[in-house]
Amino acid sequence: MAESAKAQETSVRILDAAEILFVEHGFDGTSMRLITQSAAVNIAAVNYYFGSKDGLYRAVFERRTEPFAKLTIANIDALEREKTAPGAEDIVDAFIKSALQLGSDPALGGLTFVKLLARAYVEPHPILKESMPRRYGEVVRRYAAALQKALPHLSETEVHWRFHFLTSAMFSAFAGNNVLRLFMEQPKTNARDPMQVSRMLMPFLVAGLTAPAAN
Amino acid sequence: MAESAKAQETSVRILDAAEILFVEHGFDGTSMRLITQSAAVNIAAVNYYFGSKDGLYRAVFERRTEPFAKLTIANIDALEREKTAPGAEDIVDAFIKSALQLGSDPALGGLTFVKLLARAYVEPHPILKESMPRRYGEVVRRYAAALQKALPHLSETEVHWRFHFLTSAMFSAFAGNNVLRLFMEQPKTNARDPMQVSRMLMPFLVAGLTAPAAN
DNA sequence: TTCACATTCAAACGTATGTTTGAAACTATA
DNA sequence: TATAGTTTCAAACATACGTTTGAATGTGAA
Numbered sequence: 176m177a178e179s180a181k182a183q184e185t186s187v188r189i190l191d192a193a194e195i196l197f198v199e200h201g202f203d204g205t206s207m208r209l210i211t212q213s214a215a216v217n218i219a220a221v222n223y224y225f226g227s228k229d230g231l232y233r234a235v236f237e238r239r240t241e242p243f244a245k246l247t248i249a250n251i252d253a254l255e256r257e258k259t260a261p262g263a264e265d266i267v268d269a270f271i272k273s274a275l276q277l278g279s280d281p282a283l284g285g286l287t288f289v290k291l292l293a294r295a296y297v298e299p300h301p302i303l304k305e306s307m308p309r310r311y312g313e314v315v316r317r318y319a320a321a322l323q324k325a326l327p328h329l330s331e332t333e334v335h336w337r338f339h340f341l342t343s344a345m346f347s348a349f350a351g352n353n354v355l356r357l358f359m360e361q362p363k364t365n366a367r368d369p370m371q372v373s374r375m376l377m378p379f380l381v382a383g384l385t386a387p388a389a390n
Numbered sequence: 391m392a393e394s395a396k397a398q399e400t401s402v403r404i405l406d407a408a409e410i411l412f413v414e415h416g417f418d419g420t421s422m423r424l425i426t427q428s429a430a431v432n433i434a435a436v437n438y439y440f441g442s443k444d445g446l447y448r449a450v451f452e453r454r455t456e457p458f459a460k461l462t463i464a465n466i467d468a469l470e471r472e473k474t475a476p477g478a479e480d481i482v483d484a485f486i487k488s489a490l491q492l493g494s495d496p497a498l499g500g501l502t503f504v505k506l507l508a509r510a511y512v513e514p515h516p517i518l519k520e521s522m523p524r525r526y527g528e529v530v531r532r533y534a535a536a537l538q539k540a541l542p543h544l545s546e547t548e549v550h551w552r553f554h555f556l557t558s559a560m561f562s563a564f565a566g567n568n569v570l571r572l573f574m575e576q577p578k579t580n581a582r583d584p585m586q587v588s589r590m591l592m593p594f595l596v597a598g599l600t601a602p603a604a605n
Numbered sequence: 606t607t608c609a610c611a612t613t614c615a616a617a618c619g620t621a622t623g624t625t626t627g628a629a630a631c632t633a634t635a
Numbered sequence: 636t637a638t639a640g641t642t643t644c645a646a647a648c649a650t651a652c653g654t655t656t657g658a659a660t661g662t663g664a665a
Contacts, residue, residue: 185642201513203418207623217644222624296562297512298416336563336590343562344555347511374605375551379598386597389589400612422653432614437654 186224188214194235198290201298202232233302235291239284240310246283247273247314251321263325263384264377267341270318271373271380274349278369286349286369293350296343322384329388341380348372401439403429409450413505416513417447448517450506454499455525461498462488462529466536478540478599479592482556485533486588486595489564493584501564501584508565511558537599544603556595563587 192214196205207228211218225231250269254261261269278286295303315338323334349372407429411420422443426433440446465484469476476484493501510518530553538549564587 201416201418203416206621208621217642218623219625219644220642223642228623294512297509297565333590337594340559340563340591340594344559347558347562348551348555350512375548376555378601378604379552379555382601383594383598386593389593421651423651432612433653434614434655435612438612443653 185214185216185220189216189221189224189231190235190238193231194284194287194291197232197235198287198294201294202300229302232300233306236295236303236306239288239291240307242283243273243277243288244310244314246276248317251317255321261321261325263322264381266318266321266325267377267380267384270341271345271376274345275369275373278349286351289346290350293346296346326384333388337384340383344380345376348376400429400431400435404431404436404439404446405450405453408446409499409502409506412447412450413502413509416509417515444517447515448521451510451518451521454503454506455522457498458488458492458503459525459529461491463532466532470536476536476540478537479596481533481536481540482592482595482599485556486560486591489560490584490588493564501566504561505565508561511561541599548603552599555598559595560591563591 189210193205193210196210196213199205200209207218207221210231211221214220221228221231225234247270250273251266254265254269258265274289277283278289284291295307319334319338322338323329323331326334329337349369351367404425408420408425411425411428414420415424422433422436425446426436429435436443436446440449462485465488466481469480469484473480489504492498493504499506510522534549534553537553538544538546541549544552564584566582
């Protein structure tokens, strides 16, 4: 057992560097040498602390996963404590607020982790297929259940679909993976301020959720 | 000049195999050997026909880009020919119809190309940064302009944001990159039928677009 | 059939990858 | 200061990567 300050510093530097590089270049596009150079540590340090590149990937997520889950659950808890029958707007607000808190707090991972999550949707790694649902399953269930109560005119299936749309739009917007940037030279939506993003998001998502059922 | 049937067959087999593999494993995660084995061609064939792996990536997109752009433009043209003042619902319908046509027509790339586009949002390759906006800029401008007319109560910026949300949700849904799948063991939204997806999408997107302005 | 060209192929190219090694340097306890 | 355990380091490991080569094969026109 060491846990010396210096040892922690090394493994944390690796995690910080890897988190950023995985966002920028993806898992396969990020080499061990790039990570260790960026973190200013010897290349063997990754295997020493995390066993393998896969192990590092897992560790990068595990560091952020629990705090973010706790945050979102705390927000829905607080909402349901304050209001007996929260509406769709309240629930969206609690959900967006969670992402906003995460994005603005570097201690939780900040925007980097939001982007990493957004990338993980599309670029799945076997390592995440089991660990993420285990921890975030509860989060989804809680918000989906609250939405179902607030939107009794919708079937369970339709509520899940709308929650899916909501999550896609929200993470994509916060992560700055501007879909339009791929299609336009100078998109008008390049504001990076998360508060501005959430201000634009709210009316869109609330209206979308509360819309009449399909058909 | 050869353009023999066999030569075409080889380069097309490579394109078909690469398109699928790039969706599954991304650009960096897909090796030349995997592509050529999957296409049942010699490994040197990729460099012979496309110059390099980058050249192949470009070719995979170039084959699909133009037909899809033509399709979406044709749909907005038809709409504006039929209706003098199309509403948000009409415009969303035309946009979704384009993705639906693309997704259901293997000759246009089918769902595979939809997924490839969805992946390209998050995993940008320098090669796409210039070619995509050049061809899709017009598409975005046309739909954004039509939406602006239909939603005069919204600022230009807000229209662009909402179009961005719309596009994120739509592509994510069609591509089947189920965000909730990363978070739940058995999401209730695993229907893969694009028609069913668009039925769920429509009311959500139309309501979101027509919502009152922020603040 | 001949010939010029297009296409295929097995093999090798140099480089980059993730990982391992074993010794050196450091740290904390006695 | 001596010693045991932790951490760092340069170097090398085997393997995989994208690419190139040069000969073999196939193809269509003269």
